[in-house]
Amino acid sequence: MIIEHTRITAIQGDIITVPAKEIGYGELAAVKSRRGTSLAQVIRLRGDDVLLQVFAGSKGVATGDQVRFLGHPMQVAFGDALLGRIFNGSGDPIDGGSELVALPRIDIGGPSVNPIKRVIPRGFIETRVPMVDVFNPLVESQKLPIFAAAGEPYNELLARIGVRAEADVVILGGIGLKYDEYLKFRRTFEEAGVLSRTIMFVHTASDPVVERLLVPDMALAVAEHFGVQGKRVLVLLSDMTAFADAMKEIAISMDQVPSNLGYPGSLYSDLASRYEKAVDFDGAGSITILAVTTMPGDDVTHPVPDNTGYITEGQFYLKQGAIEPFGSLSRLKQLIIGSVTREDHGYIMNSMIRLFARSREVEQKLAMGFDKTADDDRYLEYAKLFYERFMDLRVDIGLNDALDLGWKTMAECFRPDEVGIKQEFIDQYWPKGH
Amino acid sequence: MDSVSGGRVVGVTGPLATVEVMEGQEVSQNEVGYVFCQGVPLKSEIIRVRGNLVDMQVFENTTGMQVGDRVDFSGELLAATLGPGLLGNIYDGLQNPLEKLDNLHGYFLQRGQYVSSLDKEKTWEFTPTITKGSRVRAGHYLGKVPEGIFDHQIMVPLSFLGTWEVVDIKTAGSYTVNEQIALLKNEEGREESITMVQEWPVKIPVRTYSERILPTTQLLTQMRLIDIFYPLAEGGTACIPGPFGAGKTVLQQIISRYAETDIVIIVACGERAGEVVETIREFPELEDPKTGRSLMERTIIICNTSSMPVAAREASIYTGVALGEYYRQMGLKVLILADSTSRWAQALRESSARMEEIPGEEAFPAYLESRIAAVYERAGLVRLYNDSTGSLTIIGTVSPAGGNFEEPVTQNTLKVVGAFYGLSRTRSDERKYPAIDPLISWSLYLDLMEDSLNERHEGWVDLVKEAQALFNKGSEIHQMMLVVGEEGISVEDLVIYLKSEIIDAVCLQQDAFDVVERATSEERQISDFLLLMRMVHHDFTFDTKEEARKEMTHMQNLFFQLKYCVFESEEYQKYRKEIEIILGEE
Missing domain, CATH: 2.40.30.20 (Elongation Factor Tu (Ef-tu); domain 3)
Incomplete structure (x- = not known):
């Protein structure tokens, strides 16, 4: 039974209050105002008052507007027909294609996977970006954010990985995306000829703020259903900081006590319930999540990147157009390094980073005007080669070639006893003639 | 109703x-x-x-x-169900066995399912250890059943008050957990039927023992940095705070595998599901080196990961502690790893905010401190009524916002724990694992356990303190070098610095992914550390800094190769010999 209500007793931020009975928590409603109809979701029940957040915003909502409760929580259409399509933040097509009325609709923000129904991920996803493949390889079902300050080429990196990665379905969730960025993503996917395996949910910067909250949930609900069907799904999200900011806005409108810089105390749980959708199903497909988190003020201790870092399985720092070797981390790499990938992979990875750390120290020392020792020159040379051969984002090289290049680079600069590698690997891999 | x-x-x-x-x-x-x-x-x-x-x-x-x-x-x-069959289980925060739940679409948790924590069908071989007419109190043993490698003691329910008389006790035989195995009568003549199962309210500490005693025995983790530099005691508490990516998880996993203890309870509280999966999938395959049985047989996993309901996260730590206290009552050594107590504190914060309570620091509720203290205080070494001892050790990780240890959860935890293993981003960036920063960490147990530690070797604690001091000195010299350059310090100082680097590289750093390196036995710890200290005591004389660097790099490489060799293998002896030749006669 659908009942219409025509009395809104309070409007605060994008939240309206409607007196109504027998309404379920989390239920959806349609709010019809002079600006059109918007969906709204129940976010609090208080006696006979129902508080709703209006997805299209509360601008122009009048106290006499009609509110119709739909009796179910937010849903999204699901089916193979979604492939190649583009939707906005409330799930409506924006690519000029047909409406998807015939498809079944699925609830978004569903329950979490029973942990015992997960398996240990073992699939290596090669990206041909050596800073990823060699030092922090991406593993199927991993959730990894790209931490970057504004202006870094994070969306380019995301698109590049989206195009190259071996996945059955790629889902892009754009949250507060600049319109041009959206067009760039679309062009990249089109040019690479992968649009037919791609689904895009795009909320652009000029769309209503509350709709941002829906994008990750829709993208992940669709991903989950494909995953259960046995598909290997890659979800790209950009930018999760915009998502968190929308949550902050709602929390403040709800008079919630903020915990840190205005963000609600539930920020960790809210982000985690999205990222934790990344999964390798026992006996079915998988979901891998790569998400951009922009760091306001380039500050990693800002609540959004900070909470994200604790949730995700590592992180990439994008700084001055390159992936930083320090701080960047793939937690799942141990599951594949040396077992799925080549046996010397782990030693190369650790030694090269350790030597690069030393090189940075030398650079700092020299910058402070100290004398150069003979050793220092070798470290400086190493740093230069490391940047050219590995860090430069333009480098496009497979993993095994990159490992060989690693041995070569170390041998060009150091003696075998300086690199801290087990003797048997030195014997086997150290380039002859050095 | x-x-x-x-x-x-x-x-x-x-x-x-x-x-x-x-x-x-x-x-x-x-x-x-x-x-x-x-x-x-x-x-x-x-x-x-x-x-x-x-x-x-x-x-x-x-x-x-x-x-x-x-x-x-x-x-x-809110109560935990206690009885035989807890070991090897994977529970959610409310002690529902995850394996027994029905899953939506085959994979997803469905709400509103509450399944018995213990197998009701399984029978256990019961042997009575008490006779009719005996007078007993809560916590006294009535009989036992074999569970894995342990005797699981069936005891008078911990919640029973006063003295009870054993009116009836079953003879040896097979019983399910819900069958009556004894009948007790109290002084007022009230009779109670006893089964192998009992309930205990998780938020209330179990106190049915004679006394708590000072923890003076080491809990061996097989991690050198902890065991040698900042040892942990059986019945002690420790906290591991660290920024994300500093290796908290790997550290916990290593401890849960190699710690020498009877039972390990892993509370995955608001953390990633993936981490639990590794434990769930790998533990049954791994062998407990001490017993030769599967590691899972000594493990209980309480798993309330970050996307599972927040309120159950708050309960999960208490559930874990209650199970730990129960096994302690049997005279066993129990270790609880709680990862992470920050997520638990955040659950408190979330409900506090929803109740619109006046917030304290960083919006955490004002009662945060007392709640944290109450949890850690449930750890301890106790003397039971039968004079045997049991211990409950708690290691909690903390995930401080921004990696800043000044925040309320870290600070309130530091007040109540006996050891502090602070992880540092700098060390993990330099790939120095475990990234426990020796300069900020501490353990009160080094002094407390002095007598038992000195049984390792005469003057052991003094040697450790000497190594700590040398490490600190080396770090100071390193800082100085960053300011005045290598030319600004003496050869002697350079040698001290290089010695401290060797201690760091070959003793403190430990490769968690190498078969040999990941766990170091007590015997090997003693042998290798004494050799290392001989190197420290050796009076090296170098004419130039270049020579010093070259020789000490060589020394470091020898120790480095040594630590990857199987203890006392041919290779091991070879490198050891080489080192001993350089160091000369003792």
Whole structure:
């Protein structure tokens, strides 16, 4: 039974209050105002008052507007027909294609996977970006954010990985995306000829703020259903900081006590319930999540990147157009390094980073005007080669070639006893003639 | 259900339901109730009572809950089910066995399922250890059943008050957990039937033992940095705070595998599901080196990962501690790894915010400190009624916001623990694992356990302190070098610095992924550390800094190769010999 209500007793931020009975928590409603109809979701029940957040915003909502409760929580259409399509933040097509009325609709923000129904991920996803493949390889079902300050080429990196990665379905969730960025993503996917395996949910910067909250949930609900069907799904999200900011806005409108810089105390749980959708199903497909988190003020201790870092399985720092070797981390790499990938992979990875750390120290020392020792020159040379051969984002090289290049680079600069590698690997891999 | 009992929902916000209690219904703080949401009973706990309104945290997703939904109260506090068959299980925060739950679409957790924590069908070989007519108290053993490699003691329920007489006790035989195995009578003549199962309210500490005693025995983790530099005691507490990516998880996993203890309880509290999966999938395959049995047989996993309901996260730590206390009552050594207590504190913060309580520092509730202290204080070494001892050791990780240890959870934890293993981003960036920063970490147990540690070798604790001092000195020299350059310091100082680097590289750093390196036995720790200290004591004389660097790099490489060799293997002896030749006669 659908009942219409025509009395809104309070409007605060994008939240309206409607007196109504027998309404379920989390239920959806349609709010019809002079600006059109918007969906709204129940976010609090208080006696006979129902508080709703209006997805299209509360601008122009009048106290006499009609509110119709739909009796179910937010849903999204699901089916193979979604492939190649583009939707906005409330799930409506924006690519000029047909409406998807015939498809079944699925609830978004569903329950979490029973942990015992997960398996240990073992699939290596090669990206041909050596800073990823060699030092922090991406593993199927991993959730990894790209931490970057504004202006870094994070969306380019995301698109590049989206195009190259071996996945059955790629889902892009754009949250507060600049319109041009959206067009760039679309062009990249089109040019690479992968649009037919791609689904895009795009909320652009000029769309209503509350709709941002829906994008990750829709993208992940669709991903989950494909995953259960046995598909290997890659979800790209950009930018999760915009998502968190929308949550902050709602929390403040709800008079919630903020915990840190205005963000609600539930920020960790809210982000985690999205990222934790990344999964390798026992006996079915998988979901891998790569998400951009922009760091306001380039500050990693800002609540959004900070909470994200604790949730995700590592992180990439994008700084001055390159992936930083320090701080960047793939937690799942141990599951594949040396077992799925080549046996010397782990030693190369650790030694090269350790030597690069030393090189940075030398650079700092020299910058402070100290004398150069003979050793220092070798470290400086190493740093230069490391940047050219590995860090430069333009480098496009497979993993095994990159490992060989690693041995070569170390041998060009150091003696075998300086690199801290087990003797048997030195014997086997150290380039002859050095 | 009686018509005057229960209550009805009058408000919902997130996992918090406000319930109006019917007149005549008595409720108590922390009582469990069930909210009927779309006909499904959802387990909830009363966390505040105000007049006829109570606030309940619902341990499940509240989508679809309506004003007017019925609420039943159980009259019981949130309790853990204790009995044989707990080991090897994987529970959620409310002690539901995850393997027994029905899954939605084959994979997803469905709300409102409450499954018995123990297998009701399985029979256990019971042997009575007490005779009819004996007088017993809570915690006294009545009999035992074999569980894995242990004798699981069946005891007088821990909640029983006063003295009881054994009226009847079953003879040896097979029984299920719910069959009566004894009949007890108290002084007032009230009789109680005893089965192998009992319930204990998780938030209340078990105190049925003679006394708590000072922890003076080392708990071996096989991690050198901890065992040598900052040792942990059986019955002690430790906290591991660290920024993300500093290796907390790997550290925990290593400890859970190689710690020399009887039982390990892993509480995955608000952390990634993936980490638990590794444990769940790998432990059954791994062999406990001490017993030769699967590691899972000594392990209980309580798993309430970050996307599972927040309120159950709060309960999960208490559930873990209650299970730990229960096994301690059997005279066993129990280790609890709680990862992460920050997520638990955040769960407190979330419900506090929803109840609109006045916030304390960083919006954490004002009672944060006392709650943290109450959890860690449940650890300890105790003397049981039968004079044997049992211990409960708690290691909690903390995930401080921004990696800043000044935040409330870290600070309040530091006040109550006996050891502090602070992880540092700098060390992990330099790939120095475990990234426990030796300069900021501490352990009160080094002095407390001096006598037992000195049994390792005469003057052991002094040697350790000497190594610590040298490490600190080396670090100071390194700082100085960053300012004045290598040319600004003497050769002697350079050698001290290089020695401290060797201690760091070959003793403190430990490769968690190498078969040999990941766990170091006590015997090897002693042998290698003494050799290392001979190197430290050796009076090296170098003419130039270049020479010093070259020779010490060589020395470091020898120690480095040594640590990867199997203890006392041919290769090991070879490198050891080489080192000993350089060091000369002792």
